[in-house]
Amino acid sequence: MEPVTDRLATSDASPLVPREALDAVLVAALRSGGEFAEVFVEDRRSGSARLDDRRVEELVSGRERGAGIRVVNGDTVGFAHTADLTVSGLEHAAAAAAAAARGAGTATRTIALPDAPRAPDNDVIVFPDTVAKSRKIELLRQADDAARSEGDAIRSVSASYAEARRRIVVANSDGLYATDERVRTRFAVQAVAAGDTGMHTGLEAPGRTMGFEFFDEFAVADIARKAATQALTLVESVPAPSGKVPVVLRRGAGGVLFHEACGHGLEADLIQRDASVFVGKVGETVAAPGVTLIDDGTFGREWGTFAIDDEGQPARPNTLIDNGVLTDYMWDLVRARKAGRASSGNGRRETYQVLPMVRMTNTYLAAGDADADAIIADTDFGVYCVQLGGGQVNTATGDFVFGVTEGYLIERGRITRPIRPAQLIGNGPAALHDIDAIGNDFATWTGTCGKRGQSVPVSSGQPTLRIQNLTIGGTAA
Amino acid sequence: MSDVDLLALCRRVAADSRPGEQIEAYGVRTSETDLDVFDGHVESLSVAGIDGVGVRVIVDGRQGFAWAGSLDEAVVRDTIRDARDNAAFAEPDEHNGLATPADVATAEAPDLDLWRESLLAVDTDAKIEFTLALDSAVRAADQRIRGVEAANYGDGAIERALVNSHGVEAYSRRTICSASAYALAGEGDETQTGYGFAAGREFSDLDADAIAAMAIDRTVRMLGARQVAGRRLPVVFDPLVTASFLGVLSAAFNAESMLKGRSLFQDRVGEVVGAPIVQIADDPTDPAMFGATSHDGEGVPCRRNRLVIDGVLQGFLHNTYTARRAGAATTGSAARGGFKSTPGVGVKALSFAPGRRDQAEIIAALDDALYVQSVSGIHSGTNPISGDFSVGAEGLLVRAGAFAEPVREVTIASTLPRMLTDIVEVGADLVHLPGSTAGLTLVIGEMTLSGS
Numbered sequence: 001m002e003p004v005t006d007r008l009a010t011s012d013a014s015p016l017v018p019r020e021a022l023d024a025v026l027v028a029a030l031r032s033g034g035e036f037a038e039v040f041v042e043d044r045r046s047g048s049a050r051l052d053d054r055r056v057e058e059l060v061s062g063r064e065r066g067a068g069i070r071v072v073n074g075d076t077v078g079f080a081h082t083a084d085l086t087v088s089g090l091e092h093a094a095a096a097a098a099a100a101a102r103g104a105g106t107a108t109r110t111i112a113l114p115d116a117p118r119a120p121d122n123d124v125i126v127f128p129d130t131v132a133k134s135r136k137i138e139l140l141r142q143a144d145d146a147a148r149s150e151g152d153a154i155r156s157v158s159a160s161y162a163e164a165r166r167r168i169v170v171a172n173s174d175g176l177y178a179t180d181e182r183v184r185t186r187f188a189v190q191a192v193a194a195g196d197t198g199m200h201t202g203l204e205a206p207g208r209t210m211g212f213e214f215f216d217e218f219a220v221a222d223i224a225r226k227a228a229t230q231a232l233t234l235v236e237s238v239p240a241p242s243g244k245v246p247v248v249l250r251r252g253a254g255g256v257l258f259h260e261a262c263g264h265g266l267e268a269d270l271i272q273r274d275a276s277v278f279v280g281k282v283g284e285t286v287a288a289p290g291v292t293l294i295d296d297g298t299f300g301r302e303w304g305t306f307a308i309d310d311e312g313q314p315a316r317p318n319t320l321i322d323n324g325v326l327t328d329y330m331w332d333l334v335r336a337r338k339a340g341r342a343s344s345g346n347g348r349r350e351t352y353q354v355l356p357m358v359r360m361t362n363t364y365l366a367a368g369d370a371d372a373d374a375i376i377a378d379t380d381f382g383v384y385c386v387q388l389g390g391g392q393v394n395t396a397t398g399d400f401v402f403g404v405t406e407g408y409l410i411e412r413g414r415i416t417r418p419i420r421p422a423q424l425i426g427n428g429p430a431a432l433h434d435i436d437a438i439g440n441d442f443a444t445w446t447g448t449c450g451k452r453g454q455s456v457p458v459s460s461g462q463p464t465l466r467i468q469n470l471t472i473g474g475t476a477a
Numbered sequence: 478m479s480d481v482d483l484l485a486l487c488r489r490v491a492a493d494s495r496p497g498e499q500i501e502a503y504g505v506r507t508s509e510t511d512l513d514v515f516d517g518h519v520e521s522l523s524v525a526g527i528d529g530v531g532v533r534v535i536v537d538g539r540q541g542f543a544w545a546g547s548l549d550e551a552v553v554r555d556t557i558r559d560a561r562d563n564a565a566f567a568e569p570d571e572h573n574g575l576a577t578p579a580d581v582a583t584a585e586a587p588d589l590d591l592w593r594e595s596l597l598a599v600d601t602d603a604k605i606e607f608t609l610a611l612d613s614a615v616r617a618a619d620q621r622i623r624g625v626e627a628a629n630y631g632d633g634a635i636e637r638a639l640v641n642s643h644g645v646e647a648y649s650r651r652t653i654c655s656a657s658a659y660a661l662a663g664e665g666d667e668t669q670t671g672y673g674f675a676a677g678r679e680f681s682d683l684d685a686d687a688i689a690a691m692a693i694d695r696t697v698r699m700l701g702a703r704q705v706a707g708r709r710l711p712v713v714f715d716p717l718v719t720a721s722f723l724g725v726l727s728a729a730f731n732a733e734s735m736l737k738g739r740s741l742f743q744d745r746v747g748e749v750v751g752a753p754i755v756q757i758a759d760d761p762t763d764p765a766m767f768g769a770t771s772h773d774g775e776g777v778p779c780r781r782n783r784l785v786i787d788g789v790l791q792g793f794l795h796n797t798y799t800a801r802r803a804g805a806a807t808t809g810s811a812a813r814g815g816f817k818s819t820p821g822v823g824v825k826a827l828s829f830a831p832g833r834r835d836q837a838e839i840i841a842a843l844d845d846a847l848y849v850q851s852v853s854g855i856h857s858g859t860n861p862i863s864g865d866f867s868v869g870a871e872g873l874l875v876r877a878g879a880f881a882e883p884v885r886e887v888t889i890a891s892t893l894p895r896m897l898t899d900i901v902e903v904g905a906d907l908v909h910l911p912g913s914t915a916g917l918t919l920v921i922g923e924m925t926l927s928g929s
Contacts, residue, residue, distance in 0.1 A: 053737050055570060057540070059563035062817055063556070064529075064546035079523040083547050093525075100522040100601075133566045156738050192739055192862060199739070200863050234863070242890070242927040243707045273515060275626040275661060277668070355521055390857040392869070396626065396661055396670045399886050401869035403857030423858035423867040423888045425927075471704070473858070473867040473888025473927040 015169070015179075016041045017067070019113060021087045022171040025069065026111040028094040030173060034073035034101050036337065037094075038172040040310060041067045041085065042352040045129065045165045051140035052158040059133060068352040069093050071101040072334060078102065081353045111173055118178040120307035126212035128163035128185055136161045139187070139220045146221035147191045150228035153235055155199070156192040159224065163212075170312035178312040184303070184457065185214040186446070189227040195235035197420075202230030203389075203405065207446040207457065209305040230387065230406050233418045240407065240422035240474025246382035247424060247470045248375055248410060252443025253385050255460025257467075258293055259363050259449070260393040260400040261428040262286070263460075266320050267346070267358040268331045268339075270395050277398035277429055278326060286326045287432035290368050293321040295330055297345050297361035303446040304361040304458040311347035311356055318344045321432075332358045350454040357451060364461035368438025372464035375437045377413040383472055384408045384415050385424075390447065398428040404472070422474040431467055439464035481506075481528070481548045484648050487640035490532060493557055494642035499535040499575045500557070501641035503774070504528075504548065505816045507633055510601070514608040514628040524601065529816040534560040538569035544817045572801040575641040576775040580797050580807050586771045586778035587762035591651035593679035597634060604630050607685055608656065614689035615658050615673075621697050626659040626670070632680075639776040647772035655911055656683050660696040669883075671696030672851070676767065676911045695850060698873065702883035704928045705874070711846040711901070712889055712924045713839065713875065716908040716916030719829070721855050723757075723914040726893055727824040728861035730759070730784050732799035739862050741893060742790055750790045751897035756830035757785040759794060759810070766826035768913040774813035774820035782808045784827075788898075796822050828915035832903035836918040839904055846875040847926055849889065864892040870926075887928040896921050 022039055029037035043065045050057050066083040067090055078101025082093040143159040166182045186207030193200050204226040208214050249257065265276040278286065287293075297306055297315025306315050311333040319327050331339070332347030335358065348359035376384060384407060391402030401423050408415045444461035483504045490502035508526040512519065530553055531544040541564025545556045612628035632654035639647045657674035673692025675683050714722060734740040742750060751757075761770050761779040773779055775797055783791055795803065796811035799822055812823025840848065853869035860866075867890040874881040891899070904918030 049566075056566070056568045057570075058819060059541055059566050060818070061543040061556075061559040061563055062545070063543075063552070066546065075518045075520065077521040079521060079525075081523075081525045083528065083549075096524055100524055102519065102522075133563075137566060194738075198863055199741075201860060240867075240890075242888075242925050244929060270626075273626050274624050275670075353525065353527060355523065388857070390854075392853045392857070394670060394853065396668045397885065399853070399869065399871075401854035401858065401888070403854055403867070405857075421858070421860060421863070421865045421867070422890060423854050423869055425853075425869045425886055425888050427886060471886065471888060471927050471929070473869075473890045473925070475867075475890045475892075475925045 016043050016167060017085055017169060021090060022177070023111050023113055024087060025090045025094045026171065026173050027109060028091045029069055029071045029098050030109045032098045034071045034098065036072040036173055037070070038170065039067055039069050040352055041169040043167045046163065047129065048160060048162040049133065049136050049140060050158065050160045051144055053156060054144060056137050056140060064351065066352045067093065069097040070355060071097045073101040076101055077334065077355065079355050109173065112175050113171055113177040114175070117169065120180060122181050124183045124211040127165065127183060128212045129165060131212045139215065143189050143220045143224040146224035147189055147228040150225055151232050153193045153195055153232055154191055154228050155194045157189065159189045162186045168310065172312065176312045178308050180306065180308045182209060182306055183211050184209050185212060187218065187220055187223055189224045191228040191231040193231035193235050197235060197237060200231050200234035202227040205446060207303045208301045209303060210301040233406065234420070237418040237420045239476040240419040241383070241472055241476050242474045244469050244471050246379055246466060246468050248379055248382055248384045248466045249462065249464065250384065250386045251372065251439065251441040251464045252445050252461060253388055254465065255364055255445050255462045256388050256391050256402055256447060258365055258462065259360060259460045260391040260402055261426065261431050262293065263360050263363050264393050265395040265398065265428060266329045268329045268335045269358045271329050272335060276395045281326050282328065284326055285324050286429060287321050287324045288435045289324045290438050291321055291324050291432060291435055292319065292366040293363070294319050294366060295346070295360050295363045299362040302362040302444055302459040309345045309347045310349045311343065313343040313345045313347060315345045315361060330358050330360065332356055348456050350456055354454055357454065359451065359456050360449060360458050362459040362461065364444065365463065367440050367442045367463040370437050370439050372439040372441050375439055375464055375466050376410060376415060379410045379466065380412060382410040383419065384410050393428065399425065400428055401425045419474065422472055424470050424472050426470045431470065434468040435465055436468050437466040483636055483638040484640065486548060486553065487638045490553060490557060491640040491642045497536060499642050501533040501575045501639065503531045503813065503816055504638045506636045509633045510604060510631060512604055512608050512630040514612045517609065517612060519605055530556060531816040532556050532560040533819060534564045535573050535575060536564050538571055538573050539564045539567045540573045541565065541567060542819045572798055574797065574801065575643055576645050576777050576797050577643050578645065580777050581645055583806055584778040584780040584809060589764050589769055589771050591678060591764060591769060593652045596632060596652045596654055596679045599680045607683065611656060611658050611685040611688055614685055615660050615692050618689060619693050619697055621662045621700060622660055622693060623663060624661045626661055628658045630656045641776065645776040647776040649771050652678050653767065653911065654680055654683060656688055658688055658692040660692040662696045662700055669696055669699035669702060671699060699871065699883045699885070702871065702885040704886040705884050706929050707927045709923050709925050711843065712921045713843065713846055713848040714919040714921070715848070715850050716906060716918060718849050718852050719919045720910050720912070720914045720916035721852060723827050725855065725859045725861055727827055727914065729893070730794050730824065731822045732793035732795045732803060733822045735793050736799055736802055741861060741864050745790050746792055748790055749788050750894065751785055751788040752900045753788045754832065754903060755785055755788045755897060755900055757827065758783045758830065759824045759827045761825040763826060765909050766915060767909055767911045768825040770825060773809045774811035777807050777809045777811065779809045779825065782810065794822050794824065796820055824913050827913060828907065829903050829917060829919065831905045831907045831917055833905055835906045836904055839902055839918055839920060840875055840880065841878040843875045844877060847884065848872045848875050848880065861893065864894050866891050866893055866896060887926055889924045889926055891924045899923055
């Protein structure tokens with residue numbers, strides 16, 4: 001059968017909802033009171049293909065379209081959503097949101113939206129949905145071949161391709177009217193190697209906020225070889241140590257540490273709930289000298305990049321920690337309005353079906369001036385961390401963990417044996433003070449951040465660096 | 478919530494099949510309330526529903542899938558078209574196929590009563606009043622409590638329908654409600670946190686005072702927690718931790734993992750994989766389990782599957798695809814992550830068979846151990862393929878039969894196979910939890926604690 005071209009093959013300029021309908025819905029949302037109303041409309045198309053066990057198992061297409069409407073009335077936010085984008089469907093949802101906001105008055109507000117939305121330029125070169133499915137399948141096969149050619153110990157390979165295209169419209173009673181179209185592409189390879197020490201897995205899964213030109217930047221064979229090499233390396237691994245050790249994080253490997261150790265604790269919603277160890281610490285030294293942490297939704301084509309956030313606020317770079325001193329928290333629009341300040345462009349939501357929250361975008365530690373090799377050479381004994389598998393934090397206590405999926409022992413200044421995957425645990429404020437070397441290199445990591453059941457794409461980045469004291473949870477005596 | 482007849486819609490999709498083509502439609506409709514209270518007021522209230530359909534097409538052994546977050550007829554037609562197009566690009570596999578009447582005949586569907594009309598009748602004000610009461614109960618009961626990070630109430634009414642072109646049909650519906658509070662305690666620089674919750678099928682199953690008591694107890698007993706020196710010692714899992722542990726272990730029982738050479742239990746059927754006291758079953762026919770359901774994700778009746786008896790592995794869980802490929806019968810274990818994915822294999826109601834003693838009796842009999850109240854990094858620190866298990870832990874030391882000092886910022890590590898063989902006691906205190914696993918107190922004879 002010949003490839004079928006999707007009917008929505010190119011950038012679609014038609015509005016998801018007519019502007020007049022947005023006016024009417026905002027008026028309806030505020031009819032029984034409330035000081036702020038917002039309508040968020042989304043149209044999402046996604047596609048994926050998966051190869052496993054040498055076979056293209058499955059191609060999946062998905063579509064989702066709808067609107068979320070919220071009404072702020074004093075301390076209460078009322079929210080409703082609908083997949084019905086007709087004027088009556090939207091008005092019905094607006095009435096439900098207004099009722100949930102517990103308004104009791106009868107007020108008529110006029111809403112003055114601009115005639116045309118603020119829309120950022122779209123610089124996607126090749127929309128992934130315009131590329132033949134056969135081409136995507138070819139990429140999966142290349143990855144399978146490349147991973148298997150790394151060694152006979154590779155027992156199983158799975159590869160997946162994923163694309164998503166999300167158009168959004170945001171309008172609110174402050175007169176904001178903005179649109180955006182986001183395109184994301186990701187490719188992942190998992191390899192399993194078997195040996196005397198059992199089965200081991202390797203995973204490499206880069207993603208970018210860009211179109212199919214992603215594959216000009218990333219060769220699938222390289223992604224596959226990294227996954228396979230990691231699995232093969234682990235076949236030779238020894239049990240990880242147990243106890244406090246210096247930890248050297250290779251560039252890109254440890255950005256998630258800052259995401260967990262302090263990123264979440266700097267989100268204004270958790271600050272307002274008194275659920276962060278960083279409450280009241282703005283202006284204070286919270287990290288070692290040289291530590292500069294930035295969250296930047298405009299950072300290249302990284303996984304957490306967008307033009308406007310899900311409340312219509314432009315993404316921007318925000319310095320959170322400047323040379324060890326805490327400078328600001330991250331904010332969404334509703335909390336910023338209450339605090340009488342501007343949003344920092346960190347209001348994000350997984351879909352139109354949920355309320356936005358304060359979320360990170362691309363969070364990274366700025367490079368220093370040490371040579372990465374010299375940092376290792378200067379470490380008598382420790383753990384060199386090359387890849388992480390994600391982490392978790394309790395922002396109220398500051399305790400965080402992250403899993404080391406590829407790590408090595410450092411013995412007398414040299415990288416020696418690979419270690420079995422283990423968890424690292426530390427306390428955010430303490431770990432930030434324990435950073436004693438910051439390299440002059442830099443790389444990023446693609447991840448998915450979960451908070452209160454919502455997942456959003458993020459990236460994190462950092463130069464090679466050393467933390468003097470973290471606890472590693474291995475099983476070695 | 479749309480008023481579309483879900484089963485009728487699925488029948489129309491299945492009837493669209495062309496000669497030589499198999500079609501399956503899986504429709505889902507939910508209606509949900511989500512309510513957050515903070516600092517004595519309603520912070521957010523959401524009342525909404527989500528509808529959607531997933532369509533699977535198999536032609537010449539090739540499988541394609543598409544889904545849409547809508548039950549609109551025109552959108553559903555586009556979804557069938559997308560699924561057909563996707564099938565054209567997949568590779569043929571002789572084992573691909575939908576459930577047949579013969580698969581359905583492998584068990585009798587349990588008659589489960591999981592729907593409570595009374596939950597739908599509860600008005601929003603009552604839910605608000607309940608959650609406000611929960612928030613204030615946590616604050617009022619103990620002066621060491623500094624605040625409540627969040628008090629939440631949520632409920633849902635879920636309907637699912639499945640029809641395929643072989644004539645297989647299934648329809649089920651259930652209600653669920655839950656409430657939780659996350660408490661903060663401590664003065665000055667110290668903060669400790671703890672979580673209380675309850676879940677049920679109807680509103681009267683929830684008791685705000687019991688949830689508050691659980692949150693307070695689990696928070697204040699952590700006051701003064703410190704890192705301790707590393708060593709090997711027996712570890713006691715709280716029921717919530719055991720449920721997470723089972724969640725990690727569940728992948729090992731999956732025939733899909735086994736057929737791809739990625740199960741820890743590869744070639745181990747009939748062999749000893751756990752201590753002789755270990756009995757594990759997946760039983761979606763038990764209505765007390767929150768994962769209970771009459772039919773699996775392919776429309777095949779669910780049944781009780783005993784996976785480990787007296788420490789011996791009995792077999793793997795199958796859907797119809799893995800059954801055909803392995804030359805086995807389906808165990809009614811097709812699992813779907815909602816309407817957005819094809820049916821894989823998964824547990825629905827996995828549990829250890831309860832032992833004889835409750836938690837207090839178990840603790841009283843231990844001389845030196847770590848009781849783990851909560852773990853962190855369960856996804857980043859465990860691997861069901863390699864068996865590695867290393868997670869952050871918080872809890873209390875147990876000394877001479879009683880809880881002693883609270884502990885934080887430590888990890889506990891072992892491997893999944895060792896942990897199963899090292900189980901020395903299974904508690905009697907079965908706790909049903911939302912999700913696909915149940916919890917109870919579990920004692921692992923030895924793990925490595927890493928600390929200072």
